Amino acid sequence: MPETLSVVTDGSTAVAEASPRRSTGKLVIARLRDLALVPAIALIAVIGQIVNPVFLQPDNLINIAQTMSEVALLVLAQTIVLVAGKMDLSLESTFGLAPGVAAWMTVAVGAGHGTGLLSGAWSIPITLLVGALIGIANAALIVRFGLHGFIVTLGMLIVLRGLLTGISGGQTFFNLPESMMYLGTAIWLGVPASIWVCVALFAAGIVLLGYTGFGRSLYAIGGNVDAAKAAGIRTDRVLWAALIGASVLAALGGLLLSGRLASVAASQGNGAIFTVFAAAVIGGVSLNGGKGTMFGAFTGILLLFMIQNVLTLAGVPAQWIGALNGAIILIALVVSRITGGKAQE
Amino acid sequence: MSGNEGGRVPSDPPVAEATDITKRFGSTVALDGARIRVLPGQTHALVGRNGAGKSTLVSILTGLQAPDTGRVLFAGAAAPRLSDRDAWRRHVACVYQKSTIIPQLTVVENLLLNRYDRGRLGLISWRSLRQRARDLLAVWSVDVDVEAKAKDLSVEQRQFVEIARALSFGARFIILDEPTAQLDAGAIARLFGHIRDLQAQGVTFLYISHHLQEIYEICDVVTVFRDAHHILTAPVADLPRGELVAAMTGEATTLDAPRSRVAPAGDPDVVLDVAGLRFDGVFEDISFQVRAGEIIGLAGAGGSGKTEVAETVVGLRTPHAGAITVDGHTPRPGHVAAALAAGVGFVPQDRHHQGLIAGMSIADNTTMTIPERLGAAGFLSTRRRDAVANTLIDALAIKTPGPDLPVSGLSGGNQQKVVMARALASDPKVLVLITPTAGVDVRSKEFLLDKVDRVASAGTAVIVASDELDDLRICDRVLVIFQGRIVADMPSGWHDHDLVAAMEGLTVDA
Numbered sequence: 001m002p003e004t005l006s007v008v009t010d011g012s013t014a015v016a017e018a019s020p021r022r023s024t025g026k027l028v029i030a031r032l033r034d035l036a037l038v039p040a041i042a043l044i045a046v047i048g049q050i051v052n053p054v055f056l057q058p059d060n061l062i063n064i065a066q067t068m069s070e071v072a073l074l075v076l077a078q079t080i081v082l083v084a085g086k087m088d089l090s091l092e093s094t095f096g097l098a099p100g101v102a103a104w105m106t107v108a109v110g111a112g113h114g115t116g117l118l119s120g121a122w123s124i125p126i127t128l129l130v131g132a133l134i135g136i137a138n139a140a141l142i143v144r145f146g147l148h149g150f151i152v153t154l155g156m157l158i159v160l161r162g163l164l165t166g167i168s169g170g171q172t173f174f175n176l177p178e179s180m181m182y183l184g185t186a187i188w189l190g191v192p193a194s195i196w197v198c199v200a201l202f203a204a205g206i207v208l209l210g211y212t213g214f215g216r217s218l219y220a221i222g223g224n225v226d227a228a229k230a231a232g233i234r235t236d237r238v239l240w241a242a243l244i245g246a247s248v249l250a251a252l253g254g255l256l257l258s259g260r261l262a263s264v265a266a267s268q269g270n271g272a273i274f275t276v277f278a279a280a281v282i283g284g285v286s287l288n289g290g291k292g293t294m295f296g297a298f299t300g301i302l303l304l305f306m307i308q309n310v311l312t313l314a315g316v317p318a319q320w321i322g323a324l325n326g327a328i329i330l331i332a333l334v335v336s337r338i339t340g341g342k343a344q345e
Numbered sequence: 346m347s348g349n350e351g352g353r354v355p356s357d358p359p360v361a362e363a364t365d366i367t368k369r370f371g372s373t374v375a376l377d378g379a380r381i382r383v384l385p386g387q388t389h390a391l392v393g394r395n396g397a398g399k400s401t402l403v404s405i406l407t408g409l410q411a412p413d414t415g416r417v418l419f420a421g422a423a424a425p426r427l428s429d430r431d432a433w434r435r436h437v438a439c440v441y442q443k444s445t446i447i448p449q450l451t452v453v454e455n456l457l458l459n460r461y462d463r464g465r466l467g468l469i470s471w472r473s474l475r476q477r478a479r480d481l482l483a484v485w486s487v488d489v490d491v492e493a494k495a496k497d498l499s500v501e502q503r504q505f506v507e508i509a510r511a512l513s514f515g516a517r518f519i520i521l522d523e524p525t526a527q528l529d530a531g532a533i534a535r536l537f538g539h540i541r542d543l544q545a546q547g548v549t550f551l552y553i554s555h556h557l558q559e560i561y562e563i564c565d566v567v568t569v570f571r572d573a574h575h576i577l578t579a580p581v582a583d584l585p586r587g588e589l590v591a592a593m594t595g596e597a598t599t600l601d602a603p604r605s606r607v608a609p610a611g612d613p614d615v616v617l618d619v620a621g622l623r624f625d626g627v628f629e630d631i632s633f634q635v636r637a638g639e640i641i642g643l644a645g646a647g648g649s650g651k652t653e654v655a656e657t658v659v660g661l662r663t664p665h666a667g668a669i670t671v672d673g674h675t676p677r678p679g680h681v682a683a684a685l686a687a688g689v690g691f692v693p694q695d696r697h698h699q700g701l702i703a704g705m706s707i708a709d710n711t712t713m714t715i716p717e718r719l720g721a722a723g724f725l726s727t728r729r730r731d732a733v734a735n736t737l738i739d740a741l742a743i744k745t746p747g748p749d750l751p752v753s754g755l756s757g758g759n760q761q762k763v764v765m766a767r768a769l770a771s772d773p774k775v776l777v778l779i780t781p782t783a784g785v786d787v788r789s790k791e792f793l794l795d796k797v798d799r800v801a802s803a804g805t806a807v808i809v810a811s812d813e814l815d816d817l818r819i820c821d822r823v824l825v826i827f828q829g830r831i832v833a834d835m836p837s838g839w840h841d842h843d844l845v846a847a848m849e850g851l852t853v854d855a
Contacts, residue, residue, distance in 0.1 A: 212723050213716030216709060223702035230699040231713040232685035290704050
């Protein structure tokens with residue numbers, strides 16, 4: 001009665017009982033939105049083939065997949081964090097520091113700045129442990145102390161990069177132990193192991209976000225944290241897990257790259273975070289949280305690396321690749337804005 | 346009541362007059378042919394229940410919004426254009442419930458924000474600014490240190506500063522929007538003393554309050570709005586309290602089907618036991634029990650603490666003292682997940698704020714409380730989720746093509762049903778509802794209340810925290826909360842007027 005304003009809304013729309021035809025329609029559209037970049041990827045493939053017939057050769061495709069596999073893990077990590085409505089800029093420094101610490105502790109004295117404190121077998125556990133510790137530090141500052149994620153991880157990005165420069169003396173670690181090299185160099189069934197790892201983790205990511213309670217909690221928190229709380233989701237715990245998991249994934253990505261290059265440069269991962277954000281947003285992940293899929297993020301990073309490869313094959317001078325890369329990211333954003341139909345946040 | 350009738354010349358044009366104002370927001374009518382006429386020197390009260398249109402009228406009178414139809418006059422002349430803020434400020438000022446003082450700045454700056462005195466070189470001259478601020482406060486006898494930071498002032502001092510600032514623009518007509526909401530009794534007395542001083546100096550007030558007691562204390566004339574309409578305007582002295590409350594509540598509009606609550610048979614178990622609950626500054630000494638199949642109402646005006654009590658029961662707030670026992674267990678206080686596990690279902694106050702994740706599907710939203718039932722080891726089966734969602738969609742007659750539709754695509758009534766579905770998904774032993782029918786159409790409202798009734802009949806203990814009489818009418822008994830305490834316990838069959846009066850903190854018979 002009195003209370004609410006004279007509401008003329010909903011009730012009137014309750015016309016004919018909607019026949020209970022459940023599902024279909026909307027679902028198909030949702031799936032299609034996931035595939036929004038597939039036509040663009042196909043188009044680039046055609047253009048690439050015209051520009052240079054090498055493009056679709058298996059060797060070249062494997063090359064694309066392998067060079068993107070390491071950064072793709074950063075995209076995977078960032079997508080988990082973005083869906084939960086946070087962001088983690090420090091991933092690119094973790095990408096360098098985690099294998100850097102492993103190299104620092106396991107590489108023999110005399111070769112660069114190695115200390116040779118531990119045997120080579122420790123390198124992978126150390127890499128992942130450093131990733132986890134960084135994630136814990138981020139989560140403590142963001143979740144526990146309620147600081148803003150952007151500025152916390154920006155500070156962390158600088159600190160971690162500085163740590164890597166400090167322990168390496170600004171130089172590159174060489175003579176890495178055998179175990180650090182394995183994932184980056186091994187070939188499984190004719191395909192580099194890092195591609196298998198990347199694809200397997202993305203598959204796991206798709207399952208995680210779409211088909212587990214944890215994944216749906218991430219969307220709920222990113223979409224409306226108060227509603228998630230009111231529904232009994234332990235939002236803090238989920239965010240801790242997301243931030244730590246993301247850092248560990250970044251450390252793993254760094255390990256793959258170090259293995260492939262057989263070295264850890266002081267600048268490993270430097271500047272990668274911009275490509276990572278671009279790929280996620282082009283792939284339909286919202287910077288405001290709650291929106292986007294793992295598959296979409298994967299198509300985003302795939303598209304960027306294919307375009308880069310086409311540019312190289314077309315003989316674009318290396319000095320111009322950077323500018324073109326940036327321009328392509330902007331164009332891709334505009335195109336996905338048009339095809340997606342909604343403002344990107 | 347106040348004795349400043351002298352000096353009021355009947356022929357003076359009204360300080361402010363709004364005639365035949367209509368304002369719509371989308372399909373919602375906020376004001377329908379409403380009017381008000383405030384004479385010089387008067388202290389005019391504007392009352393009405395939530396949603397009556399008071400705030401819309403204030404925003405029209407202060408030039409924040411234009412009416413769809415109707416005219417606003419100040420001292421007989423047409424109101425300025427909306428863009429001419431300075432002109433509006435010379436006519437009318439509003440002290441909002443929410444402070445518009447900037448806490449980090451000093452009183453001087455707050456008073457004279459963007460009206461700085463410049464010295465040579467065009468730099469701000471703080472010395473002359475301070476003097477101006479002191480003069481200003483002295484004229485209106487406000488005793489505040491002008492160099493203090495606004496955040497260090499008490500609530501009443503801040504209000505005085507706001508009033509002085511309003512007067513400094515030249516306005517002699519001031520709207521006070523629930524000024525006493527955050528004040529204690531002593532501060533209210535000082536505020537009233539101040540208002541009387543200003544009345545004596547010829548300042549006109551439009552006074553908005555939920556506390557009818559204050560209206561009788563300080564106001565000359567009262568205007569009642571109800572459901573977007575002007576109901577009456579009368580001198581306060583000629584209007585007995587009972588009639589005022591009646592004007593606010595209107596005819597007792599009953600829903601189609603009279604509810605016949607069958608009291609739970611025999612002596613069923615107490616499912617929810619709340620004992621000595623206290624949250625400092627919000628509520629204290631709250632104790633009640635709810636039996637299986639019983640519906641308890643928690644009634645109270647905005648700010649009474651009823652919402653906070655309900656939120657404490659579901660674990661959104663951690664009480665400072667007291668115990669909550671659900672079916673023999675004591676869930677960890679302040680943990681929603683613990684309360685949920687103990688069997689508490691929850692419909693939060695504002696579905697947009699806490700109830701829904703707009704971009705997610707109906708299936709995701711309705712099953713958010715029960716991930717463990719949708720699969721093993723943290724995985725969830727979309728098939729099982731959709732099956733559960735479909736059952737809930739049927740049970741609550743949610744109009745949707747399917748469970749995959751994002752809830753943002755639903756109408757308000759259907760959205761609220763989704764929130765209810767989410768609460769019912771876990772088969773709760775205790776169901777806590779806060780304003781469960783706010784902003785929904787009549788049919789959805791009827792449906793939702795009927796649903797609550799049935800859920801209770803099936804043995805669930807229900808709490809309804811609301812100030813909507815329709816929500817409370819389905820309750821077996823209603824506990825009235827006023828200023829954080831339970832002041833009345835009314836069994837079903839109460840009279841509308843009595844309940845409203847209790848919620849507003851007065852007794853009609855007094």
